[in-house]
Every structure is written in C-alpha cells, then in structure tokens.
Amino acid sequence: GAGVSQSPRYKVAKRGQDVALRCDPISGHVSLFWYQQALGQGPEFLTYFQNEAQLDKSGLPSDRFFAERPEGSVSTLKIQRTQQEDSAVYLCASSSRGQGAGGLLRNEQFFGPGTRLTVL
Amino acid sequence: SQQGEEDPQALSIQEGENATMNCSYKTSINNLQWYRQNSGRGLVHLILIRSNEREKHSGRLRVTLDTSKKSSSLLITASRAADTASYFCATDSWGKLIFGQGTELSVKP
Numbered sequence: 001g002a003g004v005s006q007s008p009r010y011k012v013a014k015r016g017q018d019v020a021l022r023c024d025p026i027s028g029h030v031s032l033f034w035y036q037q038a039l040g041q042g043p044e045f046l047t048y049f050q051n052e053a054q055l056d057k058s059g060l061p062s063d064r065f066f067a068e069r070p071e072g073s074v075s076t077l078k079i080q081r082t083q084q085e086d087s088a089v090y091l092c093a094s095s096s097r098g099q100g101a102g103g104l105l106r107n108e109q110f111f112g113p114g115t116r117l118t119v120l
Numbered sequence: 121s122q123q124g125e126e127d128p129q130a131l132s133i134q135e136g137e138n139a140t141m142n143c144s145y146k147t148s149i150n151n152l153q154w155y156r157q158n159s160g161r162g163l164v165h166l167i168l169i170r171s172n173e174r175e176k177h178s179g180r181l182r183v184t185l186d187t188s189k190k191s192s193s194l195l196i197t198a199s200r201a202a203d204t205a206s207y208f209c210a211t212d213s214w215g216k217l218i219f220g221q222g223t224e225l226s227v228k229p
Binding site: 031033035040041042043044045048056059091093095098107108109110112113114 | 150151153155162163164165168208210212215216217218219220221222
C-alpha cells in the first residue's frame with residue numbers, strides 16, 4: 001500500500017533562497033510530524049500536526065522555519081532565507097493516532113524517505 | 121536536543137552472531153521504540169515497548185526496558201547481512217519522538 005511520500009527527494013539551494021518541502025502522509029492518518037536529521041545524528045523533532053492544527057512547534061530552530069497542513073492531509077515545510085546550517089535530511093512521519101485519552105499510548109510513526117537539502 | 125545516548129556507536133559482527141545495542145534516556149516516557157534506518161528503505165519502525173512492560177519479542181528481535189535505570193536494549197539474534205543499518209531508540213513523550221544518536225551495525229557475510 002501507499003506509504004508516506006516526500007518531494008523533492010533532493011534539493012540544492014543557494015544560501016538565502018527559500019525552499020518548500022512537501023509531505024503526503026498515509027491517507028487517513030491524523031497526526032503528522034516533521035523531523036530534521038543532520039549527518040551522523042538521529043532525527044530531531046521539529047513540529048507536530050493533529051489534522052490541520054499545529055499542536056507543537058517547539059522544535060523549529062528559528063522563525064525562518066514554517067510548517068502548515070491547511071486541509072489536514074498534505075503538509076509543507078518552508079524554510080526562508082536558507083543558510084548552510086539548514087543542510088540536513090528532512091523527514092516526515094504520520095501516525096493514525098492523535099492526542100486524547102490513551103491516544104498516544106501507542107504511537108508508531110511511519111516515515112517517508114526524506115528530502116535531502118543541501119544549502120551552498 | 122537528543123534524548124540520550126546509544127551504546128555502542130558502531131558494532132561490527134559476523135553473520136549468525138547476536139547483536140546487542142543499548143539506549144539510555146533522561147525523562148519519563150510513555151513508551152520506547154526502536155527504528156532501523158538504511159539508505160535503501162529510510163527509517164522503519166521495528167518494535168514498541170510500553171513503559172509498563174519489561175520485555176518484548178518480535179521475530180529475531182528482543183527488547184528490554186528498565187524504567188528505574190532509564191535504559192533499554194535491543195538484541196538481534198542470528199544476524200544477517202541484511203541487518204546492516206543504523207538502529208535508533210526513540211522515546212515517546214506524548215507523541216513527540218526523541219531519538220538517540222544511533223548505533224551503526226555492520227554484519228559481515
């Protein structure tokens with residue numbers, strides 16, 4: 001069946017350029033997560049949506065990072081005025097469970113292949 | 121910031137041997153999960169253990185959790201070359217996954 005898809009798979013940007021990364025979650029999944037993974041490191045949480053509501057954006061590194069999920073399905077992570085330290089793999093994940101009584105006791109997340117962003 | 125540390129950072133074994141990876145974390149958790157990542161298939165969920173469980177099995181995988189020591193271990197038995205990958209533990213704190221830095225496992229045929 002269809003998993004989480006992300007596009008583009010690779011993006012090269014010049015420093016100062018704006019980029020938009022797209023995530024298509026598994027159909028019907030309530031929760032959507034964005035993570036940033038630097039080379040040789042584990043993924044780091046950026047932000048979380050439940051349907052169209054952004055419930056947690058505590059991991060966004062600066063106000064240059066913005067995420068949206070306007071209709072509760074596809075999500076876009078936008079990075080403005082990219083800098084070299086933004087170079088990383090950006091992973092999207094979705095989950096069928098959301099917040100609520102017992103809702104997060106089992107939260108298996110399904111990850112997309114990631115977008116590798118290189119800022120020159 | 122990362123939740124904790126994984127040990128060892130790298131592990132090289134022969135096919136057929138067992139591989140053990142350890143993970144320590146810092147805060148209270150709802151559950152702990154293990155993921156595998158390789159270049160071919162991205163990040164794949166392996167197993168989840170709840171905070172009130174102590175041990176769980178799935179095929180060749182065995183996971184233990186000690187909440188008093190804030191640690192977990194992943195055992196892969198009878199390893200195969202296809203098990204070569206990076207393995208991450210991740211603690212689940214109300215939906216947000218916080219990953220360790222990973223163990224890079226190499227299984228030589």
